[in-house]
Amino acid sequence: xxxxxPSGENLEQLVDLLLSEVAPDDPTQLRQGLxxxxxxxxxxxxxxxxxxxxxxxxxTIERNHGISSQSHYKRKMHQLEKLVRISDSYQGMMQDLNAxxxxxxxxxxxxxxxxxxxxxxxxxxxxxxxxxxxGSLTLGIVDIDLFKRVNDTYGxxxxxxxxREIAKVLHSNLRTSDTCARWGGEEFxxxxxxxxxxxxxxxxxxxxxxxxxxxxxxxxxxLSASVSIGFTDYRSEEPIHLALHRAxxxxxxxxxxxxxxxxxxA
Numbered sequence: 001x002x003x004x005x006p007s008g009e010n011l012e013q014l015v016d017l018l019l020s021e022v023a024p025d026d027p028t029q030l031r032q033g034l035x036x037x038x039x040x041x042x043x044x045x046x047x048x049x050x051x052x053x054x055x056x057x058x059x060t061i062e063r064n065h066g067i068s069s070q071s072h073y074k075r076k077m078h079q080l081e082k083l084v085r086i087s088d089s090y091q092g093m094m095q096d097l098n099a100x101x102x103x104x105x106x107x108x109x110x111x112x113x114x115x116x117x118x119x120x121x122x123x124x125x126x127x128x129x130x131x132x133x134x135g136s137l138t139l140g141i142v143d144i145d146l147f148k149r150v151n152d153t154y155g156x157x158x159x160x161x162x163x164r165e166i167a168k169v170l171h172s173n174l175r176t177s178d179t180c181a182r183w184g185g186e187e188f189x190x191x192x193x194x195x196x197x198x199x200x201x202x203x204x205x206x207x208x209x210x211x212x213x214x215x216x217x218x219x220x221x222x223l224s225a226s227v228s229i230g231f232t233d234y235r236s237e238e239p240i241h242l243a244l245h246r247a248x249x250x251x252x253x254x255x256x257x258x259x260x261x262x263x264x265x266a
Contacts, residue, residue, distance in 0.1 A: 001041065006073065017060075020049065067147050070072070092253050100155075105117070106118035106121075108181075108182040110160060110163060110164060110182070111163060111164055111167035111168075111182050112167070113167050113171060113180055113181055113182045113188070114179065114180075114181040114182070114204050114206050115181060115182055116182065116183055116184055116231060118181055119179065119181030119182075119189040119191070120181060120240075121126070122179045122181070122191055123139065123191060123240055123244075126191055126193050126234075126239060127234050127240050127243075129193070130193070130234055130236065131139070131236050131237055134236070135193070135194050135257070136194060136195060136196040136197075136233060136234075137191070137192070137193055137194070137195070137234040138191075138192040138195045138196065138197050138199075138200035138231055138232070138233050138234070139189065139190065139191060139192070139231065139232065139233075139234060139243060139247055140189075140190040140192075140200070140204055140228050140230065140231030140247055141183060141187055141188070141190075141229070141231070141244075141247045141248055141250075141251045142170065142187065142188040142189075142190060142207065142228075142229050143184035143186060143187050143188075143227060143228050143229075143230075143251055143255070144162065144163070144166060144187075144225065144226075144227055145225075145226045145227060145228055145255075145259040145260060146259070147159065147162070147185075147186040150162055150223065150225075153223075154223060158223070160222075162225055163186060165214055165225075166188075166211055166214065166225060167180070167188065167212045169207070169211050169214055170188055170190070170207055170210075172208060173202075173207055173210050174190070174207075175192075175219065177193055177194070177266065178190065178191060178192050178193070179191040182210030190204070190207075190229075190231070196233060197231065197232065197233040197264055200231060200233075201231070201262060201264060204229045204231055204262045205262050207227070207229065208226070208229060208260065208261070210226055210260055211225055211226060211227045212225070212226050226259060226260035227228070228251060228254035228255050228259045228260060228261060228262075228263075229251070229254060229261075229262045229263070230247050230249065230250030230252070230253065230254050230262075230263050230264075230265055231247055231250060231262070231263075231264055231265065232246040232247045232250055232264065232265040232266070246265040246266075247265055249264045250264060250265030251263070253265070
C-alpha cells in the first residue's frame with residue numbers, strides 16, 4: 001500500500017484496502033493505512049460539517065424569510081384594517097355632514113321651520129298629487145300684523161322672538177300631513193293636502209285665534225300679536241304661481257278688512 005493519502009475515496013473502500021494489503025506484522029504499513037483512513041474520515045467529516053452548516057444557514061434563511069413574510073403580511077393587513085376603519089369613519093362623517101347640510105338647506109335658521117325653498121318643493125309635490133288623484137289642496141299665507149311697528153318699538157330681538165313664538169303656535173296647531181314653512185320675513189306658507197277650502201277655513205281661523213291668545217309675555221308692555229290669513233284652493237293643472245297669487249291677493253283683502261282675520265280668495 002502506498003503512503004499517499006487516497007483522499008476522495010470512500011471510507012469503506014479504504015478500510016477494505018487496508019485489510020487486504022497490510023501485513024499484520026508490519027506496523028509501518030498499519031500506521032500509514034490508519035493515517036489514510038483517518039484522513040479520509042476527517043475529509044468526510046469536514047464535508048459533512050460544511051453541508052450541515054449550509055443546511056442550517058439555508059433553513060435559517062427560509063425561516064427568517066417565512067417570519068419576515070408573515071410579519072409583512074400581518075403588517076399590511078393591520079394597515080388595511082386601519083384604512084378600512086378610517087374609510088368607514090370618514091364615510092360616516094360625510095353622511096352626517098351631508099344630512100346636516102341638507103337639513104340646513106331646507107330649514108329656516110330663526111324658527112326651525114322649513115324654509116321657502118322646501119315650501120315651494122312641497123307645494124309642487126302636493127299639487128302634482130292632487131292632479132293625479134283628483135283630490136283637493138288648500139294653501140294659505142299667514143302674515144303677522146303690524147310687524148314693522150313691533151321692530152320699530154321693541155327692537156329686532158323682540159321681533160325675532162315674536163316670529164319664533166308664532167311659528168311654534170302655527171306648527172303645533174297643524175296636522176302631521178300639513179306643512180308650515182317660513183315664506184319670508186313675517187310671512188308663513190300653510191299647505192293643507194286633501195282639504196277643500198270649506199274645511200280649511202275653520203282650521204285657519206283656529207290658527208288665528210291661537211296666535212291672538214299667545215302667552216309667554218308677548219302681551220306685556222302693550223305688545224300684542226295677531227295674524228291675517230289669505231287662502232285659496234289649488235285648481236287642477238294650473239301653474240302654482242297662480243294659486244300663490246290668489247292666496248296673496250286674499251291676504252291683502254284680509255288686511256284691508258281690518259287685519260286679524262281670515263279671507264278666502266276664489
